[in-house]
Amino acid sequence: MKRVGFIGLGLMGGPMAANIARGGFPLTVFNRDAAKAEPLRALGARVAARPAEVAAESEVVITMLSDVNALRQMANGPQGFLATAAPSKVWIDMSTVAPAHSREMAAAANAAGWHMLDAPVSGSTGPAKEGKLGIMVGGEREIFEAQRDVLSAMGSHLYYLGPQGSGTLAKLCLNLLVAAQMASLAEAMVLAAKGGLDLAPMGQVIRESGVVSALIDRKIGNILEGNYAAAFPLKHMHKDVGLMIDQGHLSGTALPLTGSVHQLFTAARARGLGEEDLAAVFKLLAELSGLVTH
Amino acid sequence: MKRVGFIGLGLMGGPMAANIARGGFPLTVFNRDAAKAEPLRALGARVAARPAEVAAESEVVITMLSDVNALRQMANGPQGFLATAAPSKVWIDMSTVAPAHSREMAAAANAAGWHMLDAPVSGSTGPAKEGKLGIMVGGEREIFEAQRDVLSAMGSHLYYLGPQGSGTLAKLCLNLLVAAQMASLAEAMVLAAKGGLDLAPMGQVIRESGVVSALIDRKIGNILEGNYAAAFPLKHMHKDVGLMIDQGHLSGTALPLTGSVHQLFTAARARGLGEEDLAAVFKLLAELSGLVTH
Amino acid sequence: MKRVGFIGLGLMGGPMAANIARGGFPLTVFNRDAAKAEPLRALGARVAARPAEVAAESEVVITMLSDVNALRQMANGPQGFLATAAPSKVWIDMSTVAPAHSREMAAAANAAGWHMLDAPVSGSTGPAKEGKLGIMVGGEREIFEAQRDVLSAMGSHLYYLGPQGSGTLAKLCLNLLVAAQMASLAEAMVLAAKGGLDLAPMGQVIRESGVVSALIDRKIGNILEGNYAAAFPLKHMHKDVGLMIDQGHLSGTALPLTGSVHQLFTAARARGLGEEDLAAVFKLLAELSGLVTH
């Protein structure tokens, strides 16, 4: 079995790395906050002291980090893992970053003799634990095919999208729908409430209609229960929508609806809702329309 | 069984009236274009020459018309059906109109001694034929309860939302999600295409994710096949989004996302896409972003 | 001199009617709140008890009312002034209403044997008092030419725009710029403040640049002084922006920027700023961005 390294053991990375270990791959991990590596040690993983050490022990290095700055710190520079001599090593970055940043990372990887795939995921902590994520992959097709075994330990649906940057672009396009469904659900519910409707039957109408998705079903629950504990923190979606807007700017794609969604999430975060679930955009809209909520 | 009248035998009204006939209710129908009444005559319905004649023959009058002007013409004035002496007759309007217009119609009905329900539907021609529409009802609860038999002939899900105008408000809130899902899907697909992704795998990613709804699944099909034959004409959605914006204006509800969607549909219609399916908003966005489509 | 009638003696109508009186035209006035007619009586005007009485005494009837409902009440029905026998009388409506409503009023007027001009104004209470309004006129050109004397008593700039409804359309287009300048000034000032800039030098930069207009100069003053006493109440601009959106919907004109402005004013009004000056949109945006203002 391939020796695998994993850097970034957060809410998503932790369970994903655990599935690698459970899949029987010899695993070396690194996390800035070392405490988060302990559950992996319990599964038999080796815990490295530095990113470069992960690379030295592994044929494949997986990263799952919060943004491009974290990636640059782990990968580049004399301390970065790319500095490790690496004939034909493979870096699989599963973070959600801009396609331009995926290509920047790929160029750095290639220059250092590595192969690179961008492979962000669809699905939140539940599917991450169950190894049932969707994984959208950009890079050379042969490299993708050669890594099916590793990727399959984490995901049940693997998609090959095209050259480097294609995985992260597909992820942004998918998240565009997440953001729009959340914001439009919030508008519909506030419009209903301001017109005097009870939200429970309104939610039932939506849930039994042709527009319901698994996401909408869950988020109706959040709104009806007034439960905004973060499954997906609003500030992360704000970051992602900003990446969509940048991508639209650079690729010459007009995104009028997403432009409005971006400003909504900016306002929600500016008003202190960043740590709550993205469903808290309902609270921002309710407030904006003078609706008293409980 | 109650004697039922039905006015407005279009794409939706025709199959809905047919289900009333099949349900065993003695039925009288009227349509401005009389040819459309013939299939109902074949089912045993009486074809009236004037709206007032429908009312004279019926205890319950159902209308399914395109807009408030059509409603006013059928209901009001010396020729309108409300002029019929009507102790305790019931008018069920199933058209999609503004809540304010539902209340205007209800006031006219009440003044003429009628009861009134606004009861627009969720679902398109398929569910209409099968009698499996969702029906959102506003008006007095007892009147709604008393009409369950008639409504159940057309719909499998009946919802009581509240006083007059509540049914049409719920319908607008639901359609807000339809319009937003269509427009955001179009943005996601154009963003993907402009970035060089093939739309078939992108569509597959979406279809197997948590944002997929029956609507999105169908509309991905429309885009991939380049098939814009109208299941729901874009011009009708443009009208409906305009009603949402009016409702937001009147009720003091900020709808920034829907405001953007409104302008998109206005542009799409202005550029000649009104008679195509609402999925044609993809063509508008593709054009707007300089994407050559085939 | 022509005998002139004037209906609607509010903040704008009062001083406009006074200029008619000062211009030497025999004047009959009506206002629902009769107290507001007293200053006109002091200038020699006759005060009528009913709209119809104004028409009976006058060759030209001017209206300056808040919306189309007020117009309909004054003009139509058995009590309305149009009922007066009127071979070749002229109605000049100077209210800001939708072009479609101007045409509706014109049709009613023509049916009653009257001529009609729609002639809304540019400028606020200052120019109204000085007789220096801009007046945008729609209707038949000969009727416009024949009323230059009356219009010149109120305005220094007369514009002939085209057939009935053209005056109110031009007014909406002009007000679109007022609304956009106010909203964009508010965004610029909040963006500056959130980035740590003092607003006084920022205001000076704008005032000495190529984007300054008389409006922007005044509104910078409002923001710097925190003075939101209504020169033009925000709720009236909200109404006007709603008319622009309706006009765009009906005429097939995409107005993405104005669509956003509409939602901003809706939110500002929903949050209780309707009676303040339209400059209070700055307060809404500051709040929306989490800026503490004093």
Next chain:
Amino acid sequence: MKRVGFIGLGLMGGPMAANIARGGFPLTVFNRDAAKAEPLRALGARVAARPAEVAAESEVVITMLSDVNALRQMANGPQGFLATAAPSKVWIDMSTVAPAHSREMAAAANAAGWHMLDAPVSGSTGPAKEGKLGIMVGGEREIFEAQRDVLSAMGSHLYYLGPQGSGTLAKLCLNLLVAAQMASLAEAMVLAAKGGLDLAPMGQVIRESGVVSALIDRKIGNILEGNYAAAFPLKHMHKDVGLMIDQGHLSGTALPLTGSVHQLFTAARARGLGEEDLAAVFKLLAELSGLVTH
């Protein structure tokens, strides 16, 4: 007199550098395309072969470049001018870049022992030639005061806004108004045209109203004449509006109107209008609304 260096001799930089020369300051210039340096040589300037040579000859180095990448290439690295030993040299960057990039440049400058001012300008090529630009300055106040002589050779209005990045922030806020005035003028004119109004009288109404600015007056001329020769290329405004959106994202400022403007300029550029004047956004909107223009 101080010895001054000037890097970047484009449409704006060329005439600005010429005014430095005419002001009697010993001048050294550099431009990647050396041909553009010839007019400065004719005014007595020394033409350097490399950026570092400019710094070696000068106490003050001015840059006027198209974006942050150009700045980084000129300033940083072993070939960059900051590498020159520089006790107390001053770098004045007059480019329009993001405030965050101004601070990045300032940090690099300070680390190299330089002082730094960000000092972008208000006004186009006319004021640049006449030395009548507005100049918005961020940085230490004493450094600003010490450079008044140099800045006054180029500008008639000098503004001190605050610490590093304040000048470029003020510039973005000012340009926000430029972009909004242009886009709203385009919407107003298209709304007028679609409603049947002639644009010449509509333009006159605006020009004689309280919303007219020098910018609006000029741009009405562009639209009426169908003249879109670039005074300010649309693609540059697209870049600037993108910077505003980024700044709003980072500083937590909701910019709904500017968000819409951003998408409009993206569409205009995507449809091939980038090299035309920013007034060409009128053509995009006209097309979007199905208006045939000549």
